Amino acid sequence: MVDQRNLILAIVLSIAVLFGFEFVWRTMFPPPPTEQTEQAQTADGTATGDGASVVPGSAPQAPGGTEAGIPPAPGAPGPVMDADVVSRAQALAASDGGRVTIDTAELQGSIRLRGARVDDLILTDYRESLEEDSPPIHLFSPAGAPDPYYAEFGWVAAGQGGGSVSMPLPGADTPWTASSDTLRVGEPVTLTWDNGAGLRFTRTYAVDEHFMFTVTQRVENTGETPLTMFPYGLVSRTDRPATTGIWILHEGPLGVFDGTLTEVNYGDLEDESTQSHTTTGGWIGITDKYWLAALAFDQQREANARFIRHVTDGRERFQVDYRLSGQTLAPGGSVETTNRLFAGAKKVQLLDGYGDQYGITNFDLAIDFGWFYFMTKPFFYSLLWLENLLGNYGLAIIAFVILLKLAFYPLANKAYTSMSKMKKMQPELKKIQERFKDDKQRAQQEIMGLYKRENVNPLSGCLPILIQIPVFFALYKVLFVSIEMRHAPFYGWIQDLSAPDPTNIFTLFGLIPWDAPTFLHIGIWPLIMGASMYLQQKLNPTPPDPTQARIMAMLPILFTFILARFAAGLVIYWTLNNILSMAQQWYIMRRMGAKVNP
Numbered sequence: 001m002v003d004q005r006n007l008i009l010a011i012v013l014s015i016a017v018l019f020g021f022e023f024v025w026r027t028m029f030p031p032p033p034t035e036q037t038e039q040a041q042t043a044d045g046t047a048t049g050d051g052a053s054v055v056p057g058s059a060p061q062a063p064g065g066t067e068a069g070i071p072p073a074p075g076a077p078g079p080v081m082d083a084d085v086v087s088r089a090q091a092l093a094a095s096d097g098g099r100v101t102i103d104t105a106e107l108q109g110s111i112r113l114r115g116a117r118v119d120d121l122i123l124t125d126y127r128e129s130l131e132e133d134s135p136p137i138h139l140f141s142p143a144g145a146p147d148p149y150y151a152e153f154g155w156v157a158a159g160q161g162g163g164s165v166s167m168p169l170p171g172a173d174t175p176w177t178a179s180s181d182t183l184r185v186g187e188p189v190t191l192t193w194d195n196g197a198g199l200r201f202t203r204t205y206a207v208d209e210h211f212m213f214t215v216t217q218r219v220e221n222t223g224e225t226p227l228t229m230f231p232y233g234l235v236s237r238t239d240r241p242a243t244t245g246i247w248i249l250h251e252g253p254l255g256v257f258d259g260t261l262t263e264v265n266y267g268d269l270e271d272e273s274t275q276s277h278t279t280t281g282g283w284i285g286i287t288d289k290y291w292l293a294a295l296a297f298d299q300q301r302e303a304n305a306r307f308i309r310h311v312t313d314g315r316e317r318f319q320v321d322y323r324l325s326g327q328t329l330a331p332g333g334s335v336e337t338t339n340r341l342f343a344g345a346k347k348v349q350l351l352d353g354y355g356d357q358y359g360i361t362n363f364d365l366a367i368d369f370g371w372f373y374f375m376t377k378p379f380f381y382s383l384l385w386l387e388n389l390l391g392n393y394g395l396a397i398i399a400f401v402i403l404l405k406l407a408f409y410p411l412a413n414k415a416y417t418s419m420s421k422m423k424k425m426q427p428e429l430k431k432i433q434e435r436f437k438d439d440k441q442r443a444q445q446e447i448m449g450l451y452k453r454e455n456v457n458p459l460s461g462c463l464p465i466l467i468q469i470p471v472f473f474a475l476y477k478v479l480f481v482s483i484e485m486r487h488a489p490f491y492g493w494i495q496d497l498s499a500p501d502p503t504n505i506f507t508l509f510g511l512i513p514w515d516a517p518t519f520l521h522i523g524i525w526p527l528i529m530g531a532s533m534y535l536q537q538k539l540n541p542t543p544p545d546p547t548q549a550r551i552m553a554m555l556p557i558l559f560t561f562i563l564a565r566f567a568a569g570l571v572i573y574w575t576l577n578n579i580l581s582m583a584q585q586w587y588i589m590r591r592m593g594a595k596v597n598p
Contacts, residue, residue, distance in 0.1 A: 228326040256284075257277040282299075296341075303324050497567060
């Protein structure tokens with residue numbers, strides 16, 4: 001009995017530590033803001049600001065076998081200082097050279113013609129909060145605006161033998177000419193530019209009804225010099241974004257290289273500012289909790305992909321980029337490459353569909369399904385099916401819990417039957433403990449003998465908890481990372497299942513005008529959850545050790561505080577799971593003739 005209680009206590013406390021430590025630590029000791037003052041430079045000593053992208057090197061290898069130098073973009077403007085930062089609208093209005101409007105049902109924005117950057121994207125179906133006047137999500141913003149974020153494509157060139165060339169190539173300041181002023185679904189736009197030295201560049205942008213851009217680049221050589229052309233793409237982000245800061249979710253640079261997911265935290269690039277990977281097929285990008293900007297390059301060609309960080313004038317700049325293997329551009333000939341840019345919401349069905357449609361390897365791994373991927377993804381699709389059936393994500397969670405309880409009923413039935421037998425044995429166990437209170441070894445032998453005579457396994461009662469741990473983690477991941485739960489309403493006061501319960505007992509649910517500390521924010525659903533956990537404990541045999549009994553009695557209070565800051569959807573799941581477990585346990589105990597507390 002003691003061993004069983006120790007095991008249960010260790011498991012429960014482990015969960016409390018895993019989920020509670022991060023919350024308590026970040027609540028009581030928030031990390032101080034960091035101040036970065038170093039000046040990053042490119043390989044040729046030129047500092048770059050958020051107005052100039054770092055273009056992948058023009059040749060696969062530099063002399064001596066090291067990676068080629070990283071020149072600044074040709075014709076790129078100088079660093080943008082903090083004093084030059086203006087509003088997003090002002091930065092867009094100040095764009096010289098004109099813009100191509102992006103107009104679809106789910107995307108609004110524009111492509112800057114000078115430099116041909118995709119630097120203005122708004123996700124029209126998503127808003128920052130539930131407020132009626134809440135602005136839509138601004139995913140991309142131009143240089144000069146707060147938090148610049150954009151995608152860019154281009155070419156680097158090498159001469160015969162891999163040597164460098166002085167040929168003018170399109171860069172961040174190149175004035176492109178557009179075939180149309182608006183990019184719509186089914187209406188691509190082609191940009192053209194002639195370098196005046198024998199090369200004519202075209203770049204065609206197409207967009208689908210969701211978030212995928214197809215970018216086709218073509219170069220025609222009207223001169224007499226053969227070249228080797230290396231296409232590249234990049235996503236650049238200035239200033240480190242605010243993140244959830246929870247260890248179970250990755251936010252930052254990531255990619256799939258040779259079929260393997262690689263995730264790099266923003267902080268990791270402080271120690272190693274450039275991380276390179278060689279791959280055939282895959283993708284690279286930057287992810288937030290719900291949003292993704294990713295480049296899917298030609299899946300049949302070798303690519304050099306990189307994660308980069310540098311700091312200019314105190315502002316961090318993060319970039320992910322790729323450079324494909326070279327293509328020979330003969331005089332009178334042409335080369336072409338087609339790559340894709342995903343910029344939008346991380347919806348599982350969309351990512352799966354794009355992965356199948358375009359052969360993008362493991363594109364769904366942009367969503368952090370975690371260690372229990374084999375459970376989390378099926379859980380997600382089950383919840384999605386139930387939501388479509390019931391019309392509410394909260395009801396889908398409730399239905400899912402009921403289905404889980406039915407699936408685990410045989411194991412739980414065996415466990416609760418054993419626990420009921422143990423509860424019936426409580427008087428006999430107390431007699432043994434009293435009789436041999438001065439001889440603990442003999443008492444343990446007698447207790448084990450009693451278990452054997454009654455055919456009871458003291459560890460079988462742990463099965464429900466052991467089963468629930470991976471299920472809890474897997475479902476928590478699904479509810480935490482799925483955009484489908486974002487701003488999804490339930491009933492009553494729960495208008496966003498992805499956010500904590502907004503009510504608070506310490507303000508008498510809004511009657512007291514007091515801004516309570518975060519750790520004192522305890523809503524109605526966490527209180528119901530804590531009460532259900534307390535009542536569930538009362539159905540179980542009381543631990544013989546008084547100290548252990550007091551610790552177990554404190555766990556409902558501890559979990560109430562911990563889960564109070566969790567998503568309301570998860571608290572509803574945990575509460576209903578407790579209630580159904582109690583009902584099942586109560587029924588089995590009554591059937592077994594065990595005494596049930598009122």
